[in-house]
Amino acid sequence: MSSDQKKILIVEDEPELADLYAVWLSTEYSVDVAYGAKEAMTKADESFDVMILDRRMPEQPGRKVLRKVRDAEYQMRVAMVTAVEPDFDILEMEFDDYAVKPVSRDDMLELVSGLIDRESYTELVNKMYQLSEKKALLEERKNQRELSNNDEYQQLIEELDAITDQVDQKAGQINTQQAFKDL
Template sequence: MPTEPHVLIVEDEPNLATLYGAWLEDEVSVETAYDGTDALDAIDETVDIVLLDRRMPGLPGDTVLETIRQRDLDCRVAMVTAVEPDFDIIGLGFDDYLVKPVSKTELTSLIDQLLLRSSYDDQLQKFFALASKKALLDGQKTVAERRTSQEYAVLEDRLAVLRATVDDTMMELLERDVYRRLCEDISRTPIATE
């Protein structure tokens, strides 16, 4: 039986951390850290998802995120924060971003989405992380603000390159008929009968 996904909630407001944990505990294994230092002590290769507050006393979430990525840990990271996104998020290595307050539905949907993304290869993970940043900024910034942002222009360029690469990979798989063959292999697998 596969193990439950392990989620680390990093939130300096204990009541909020407890609430998030209660919302998620039926679906995943939950661990809580109340500051950045405790988060870095708690995170290891067993953690699948980190829900990270961006503004915390002591070690801020941006620094925790940078350290997680420097350690090359294979986990998805979502910022769950009251900090409104600005163009500075483009350079941050998170996978998704929610602005507080968040609902149980938003949080559980985020966890489902991040678990799905964990099954993707690196190329698709990067593509969806960039696409999430673009969608977030598209919803938060005016057209004029996006047009005048050099960071946003770089984001769009990086996303276009990745989209072309992802499209090429999908076309190659379709041309080689990999998907159809996989389905045929699955259908040929004998099903155990009693």
């Protein structure tokens, strides 16, 4: 297993289903399983990139696990994968995606891949804003000649242009994925 491999935590009280999801996802990710809410809260930490979370579990509902994860400010993306049809109560829940069971292997892989893509998009946008802020500050304080003659400023412009292109590409990919999902 590669150290940069994304980590997934599956929280599902039906062991057979949890294990099936783990088999599906372990082909591409490092996977851990929690067979209920209590176990999830002992395993969940900042090291996980994505949590697949069942909404209806006997010992504690998934929405409470979700609330604890958000209160702990873990940066993981959370997808509710549940037999519960969405209703207006989902407006109060801070999940990143929602899928209604049954889900296929392809659906599960696409769900996790989409969440990871959004994570990388967020990182790129943050970097773009950081560089944009530096550029704006320098342009406010320096004249055009000073800017033109400074190699570091020119590198900043090149890096900002490259990241802006990456952000545009990612946004296009995410929009395309959403369009296919909507179909």
